[in-house]
Amino acid sequence: MATHISQSCSHNTADRRMPAVAGQFYSASADTLADDVDGFLKSAGVSPATDVRAIIVPHAGYVFSGAMAAKAYMRINPAQRYKRVFLLGPSHKAAFDGASVNSQFGAYATPLGDVAVDLDVCESLLRADSVFCCLPKAHDAEHCLEVQLPFLQRRLDKVPPIVPIIIGTQDINKLERVAKALQPYFTADNLFVISSDFSHYPRYTDALDVDGITGRAIEKASLTEFIAALNDNASRHISNLYTSACGQSPIAVLLMMMGNGGALTMEHLGYCNSGDSPYGDHDGVVGYHAFAVTGGKAKDNATENDTAFSLTADEKRTLLSIARRTIENELNGSGLQPCDTAQLDDALKARCGAFVTLTSDGRLRGCIGNLVGYRPLYATVMAMAKSAAFEDPRFYPVRKDELDGIKIEISVLSPLRRISSIDEFQLGRHGLFIVKGASSGTFLPQVAGETGWTKEEFFGHCSRDKAGLGWDGWRDAELYVYEAEVFGEDDLK
Missing domain, CATH: 3.30.1490.150 (Hypothetical protein ph0010; domain 2)
Structure with a gap:
């Protein structure tokens, strides 16, 4: 680590870090901000748990990722009395090879009020290992932790002090040192908030594939699987894919701590990307996942999972139309979307796995699917229809002159x-x-x-x-x- 980086920062408990992105990433008006966050939480469709140890949440502007962030925050029991909240995020503003703990302020200010900083824990971390430092420029204009605070303020009955940490290294050995120092705090008494967006700037359909690979690896709570997924995505040389997860280092630290004991479960709560927002386009998107880590062994939900997913006849017709139009548009080179996603009902946006099967004269012509739903059902059908028609290695790609004779079948899957x-x-x-x-x-x-x-x-x-x-x-x-x-x-x- 560079010797000019201070291991600690001078501070005064009366000092407040002022908001850097209020009025940009979220409203600067307290009333509007409270209404916005409450609306996201109300619409999240996620029930609280009593044993949430950590969450992984996006950090984009609320119009893009607020609804997905709310799914993670809604998993938290609002009455839970945590001693402190550890906020871990990636560095967007400063290049450095370590982890910066913000001990320069006694509180973070938001339009909703102040959130105290646990300066004692900050100082303890700074003394624990030289991998930690206090680098003011890593925090002063950084948004990835700041945007989490209004959600904490509106979700928790009482917001405990925070420990703000920005991670600037991808060195696996240094990340292990960060995880080792944080491990004693990784208990039911504390909440860890891991701030990360996912794929940056690929086309919409590419983002679905890339984020699906990354999401499946994280859900396995395996550092090895996660690193392999990042490497796999990078090796595919997808156009405009800048990163699979800007917060890959904080996520890696979380997975390291999970791997050091304790019966913990990683839950995937939802996925979308900026192309799903009315303010986004499909040419260059950013992906957003929501996860929660809960304590204790996974619940026996056999009864719940034995209930097959149910669709109406109209919903089935819509999915079949999406599949056929996806193939037609690919053959015509039109680049058009096969449906208006804003008009689809909730069932078609549910997170379900699906297979698309093509037959010609009663014989198999292609079949590709995803067992687990890491994207909305309609998007899974789009991707699988394209893959079944053009990417099944057992068959040559479907030709335009044979499409009329091809029949399409869809299998919508329940959870594994x-x-x-x-x-x-x-x-x-x-x-x-x-x-x-x-x-x-x-x-x-x-x-x-x-x-x-x-x-x-x-x-x-x-x-x-x-x-x-x-x-x-x-x-x-x-x-x-x-x-x-x-x-x-x-x-x-």
Whole structure:
């Protein structure tokens, strides 16, 4: 670390950090700001938990990411009495190779009032390891922590003191030192707020793919998976993709702390990007995820997950139309969107996995899908329709002159549920997903009816033919089931 960076900052408990982005990222009017935040929280559609240890939230202007940030904050029980809130975010204003703790102010001011800084903890961190410093320019104009404060003020009954930390390094060894110093505070008594946006500036559809890869890795709460996802995205050389996560360093610190013990669960609460906002376009977008880390073991939600996702006939017709128009637009090179997303109802924006299957004269012509929904359902169908038509490696791309003869079928999937025994699998009702190490494979529920296999044959074929694990490889693999609501164009004439 550069020797000119101070390990501590002079401070006076009466000093207040004044807002840097009020009137830009959010309203400078207290009344308007309170109304805006309350509106986001009210519409979030997320229930509170009693054991939230951390959240991952975006930090863009509220018109773009406020609704997604609210999903994470709504997961917090407003009556929870935390001792302090650790705010971790990336540096947008200063280049430095460490973590800057803002000990120069006794409070952060917002239009809604002041939030105290826990100066004692700030000073303790500065003494704990030389990886920590106090670099004023890393904080003075930085927005990524500031935009979290109004949400804390409107969500918590009592806002505890904060510990503001800006991380400027991507050195894995230094991040480990940051995590080690913070680990003693990573308890149920404290809340960690990790501030990060996700993909920066790719096209809308590319953002959906990139952010899906990153989101799935984070949900596994694995640092290894997260780093692999970042590297995978970078290796694809997607046009205008500047980063997969501007807050990758704070996220890495969180995953390190989660990996050091404790039965914690990473929950994915939602995803959107700036292209979903009426103020955004689709040419260069920024992605926004919301996550929560809860204490204790994952709940047994088998009953909840056994309920298949339900769509009306009109909603099914809309999805089939989206799939066909996506393929038509790609063939015509029009670049048009297949639907007006503002007119879609909530069911079509739900976070569901889906497969799109193409057939020609009764024979398979392409089938691609995502098991887990890290994007709105309509967007998943768009992406999978394009992939099934043009990117299934088993077939040549669909030609314009054959499209009229192709039939489209969509399978909308329920959430994955892990099972411990083949006895929990219901043939014809459940799809199967087998995972072992880097190998995985799946069969949709309807495969059982198409093949007439027994349950054991269903597992054996999936293990051998799809996952590449051999006929009995499923016996020591992770097993997941899901259900599918299947409908095609011929069903809805």
